[in-house]
Amino acid sequence: MALDVSSIRTDQVGSLLRPQALIDAFLRFGQGKIDEETLEAMQDQAILDVVARQESAGLKVVTDGEFRRLNWQVSFSRVEGWDQWDNSWERFVQNPSLVGEEEKPLTRGKDAVESSKIPATAKLSLLENFPLKEYSFLAKTARSPGKAMLIGPDRITQMCNILDSTPHYETAEAFLADVVAIEQKIIGDLVDSGCPYVQLDEPSYTGYVDRETLERIAARGEDPRANLTRAIDASNAVIQPHAGKAIFGLHICRGNRASMWHREGTYDGIAELIFSRLKFDRLLLEYDTERAGGFEPLRFVPKGVHVVLGLVTTKQGTLETVDELLQRIEDASRYIDPYQLAISPQCGFASGIAGNMLSEDEQWRKFEVINETARRAWD
Numbered sequence: 001m002a003l004d005v006s007s008i009r010t011d012q013v014g015s016l017l018r019p020q021a022l023i024d025a026f027l028r029f030g031q032g033k034i035d036e037e038t039l040e041a042m043q044d045q046a047i048l049d050v051v052a053r054q055e056s057a058g059l060k061v062v063t064d065g066e067f068r069r070l071n072w073q074v075s076f077s078r079v080e081g082w083d084q085w086d087n088s089w090e091r092f093v094q095n096p097s098l099v100g101e102e103e104k105p106l107t108r109g110k111d112a113v114e115s116s117k118i119p120a121t122a123k124l125s126l127l128e129n130f131p132l133k134e135y136s137f138l139a140k141t142a143r144s145p146g147k148a149m150l151i152g153p154d155r156i157t158q159m160c161n162i163l164d165s166t167p168h169y170e171t172a173e174a175f176l177a178d179v180v181a182i183e184q185k186i187i188g189d190l191v192d193s194g195c196p197y198v199q200l201d202e203p204s205y206t207g208y209v210d211r212e213t214l215e216r217i218a219a220r221g222e223d224p225r226a227n228l229t230r231a232i233d234a235s236n237a238v239i240q241p242h243a244g245k246a247i248f249g250l251h252i253c254r255g256n257r258a259s260m261w262h263r264e265g266t267y268d269g270i271a272e273l274i275f276s277r278l279k280f281d282r283l284l285l286e287y288d289t290e291r292a293g294g295f296e297p298l299r300f301v302p303k304g305v306h307v308v309l310g311l312v313t314t315k316q317g318t319l320e321t322v323d324e325l326l327q328r329i330e331d332a333s334r335y336i337d338p339y340q341l342a343i344s345p346q347c348g349f350a351s352g353i354a355g356n357m358l359s360e361d362e363q364w365r366k367f368e369v370i371n372e373t374a375r376r377a378w379d
Helices: 020-030 036-056 084-094 130-141 153-158 172-192 203-209 211-219 224-242 271-277 296-300 322-332 360-378
Strands: 147-151 197-201 247-252 282-286 306-312 341-345
Touching: 020 036, 020 084, 036 130, 130 147, 130 172, 147 172, 153 172, 153 203, 153 224, 172 197, 172 224, 197 224, 203 211, 203 224, 203 247, 211 224, 224 247, 224 271, 271 296, 306 322, 306 360, 322 341, 322 360, 341 360
Parallel strands: 147 197, 197 247, 247 282, 282 306, 306 341
Antiparallel strands: none
């Protein structure tokens, strides 16, 4: 289904709150109480329902809500040599809320990268194109254009314990090269299947402005600017063979698990490098709190690239007003053509299976506000 990037004034990052019955089914499967066929049947029905709800809400682009995932990261999971799939299931069964004892909503949580590092146990090879499986069902279900979401290559590389990955990988660069090749294959299959919109999720980019993350990079003797440049080039390489065949978006945030955040720092220190170097059609940027800073960095966004302002928080149910969102769009328009802008939530509503600290009704009311804001801003 063809999709004109300039016509998409409302967007979403991907995950939606899962029904409690589906969360319970995931847990029962993890405990060995139901089989995979039963779980998939429940996933199928939940996806049918949530797609219909998105379409009735007037969303221009729909997703499957990430209802087949334990968390947003497992899009890169059916890969031999790096078992994020089983690792995620083990952590979920042990702690279904995925919240640590000392963590609480609306505070800075434990670093999600450092807490989930695992080594490569073999040279990487793709066993199953999991995002293609997700999209294929979505395409059969939806009347509206659908989006596929993938974890970005830099985030995957940050989550690999390279020191314990020998003899398979001696360096992060070698591991990253194989990640890029696999994601090129995943995206190629998606594009060939007719997927009109593919999004990479790269919250790791904000690590390069976060003080704690920068201290860890320095302690390893690494150059943060060189690492960020490598990350940008990897993101570009993943989509380069497929340029012009679909819309490609890249999402940047500061963490979203269970209504927490994991990094702090404005775009100012990285904006010129990332905005001038990335080769994506759309940049979906977190902008719901002061942690993101002002809109001045948008002056570095090239003509023709669309910025989706993540102005609406998914971390709590407090409802933004149309007037305040219109004012923020006007503020951003001081630095970028308003017709290069769109609006969305700042992140998904359920980056992990338990979801964020709001109700499904509050989630859908936020989309109503987004739609009305877009109508008044651009129609």
